[in-house]
Amino acid sequence: MATTTKPSESDLEGGSRAILHNRRFLTCRECGWVHYVMTAEEKAANDRLLERYQLSAPERHLYESAFRQCLRCESPTSAFAAAQGRDLARVAGHIVTPVVVDGEVGTN
Numbered sequence: 001m002a003t004t005t006k007p008s009e010s011d012l013e014g015g016s017r018a019i020l021h022n023r024r025f026l027t028c029r030e031c032g033w034v035h036y037v038m039t040a041e042e043k044a045a046n047d048r049l050l051e052r053y054q055l056s057a058p059e060r061h062l063y064e065s066a067f068r069q070c071l072r073c074e075s076p077t078s079a080f081a082a083a084q085g086r087d088l089a090r091v092a093g094h095i096v097t098p099v100v101v102d103g104e105v106g107t108n
């Protein structure tokens with residue numbers, strides 16, 4: 001068995017286990033909040049769900065920007081770092097929120 005930095009399955013609550021399996025996690029450098037990276041497919045599915053609401057331009061902007069900043073302190077995702085083992089241990093203790101990032105963010 002290869003060792004990984006992922007939290008053990010028992011650390012995650014049932015409902016989030018499927019969502020968080022094999023995810024890339026990013027940690028906000030400002031406040032330490034952990035986010036998971038939404039795939040382009042998931043983002044597209046989310047966008048389709050919103051189409052029925054006919055968002056105005058400002059509403060649309062709010063919706064888009066929510067995926068590009070820290071939920072907690074609103075730092076931009078471009079400043080996020082790849083989550084480390086100790087960050088992932090904290091994932092079990094709070095809601096992990098999705099972000100959409102460019103491919104290179106968090107790979108440094």
Ligand SMILES: [Zn+2]
Pocket residue numbers: 028029030031032033070071072073074075
């Ligand atoms: Zn933050």
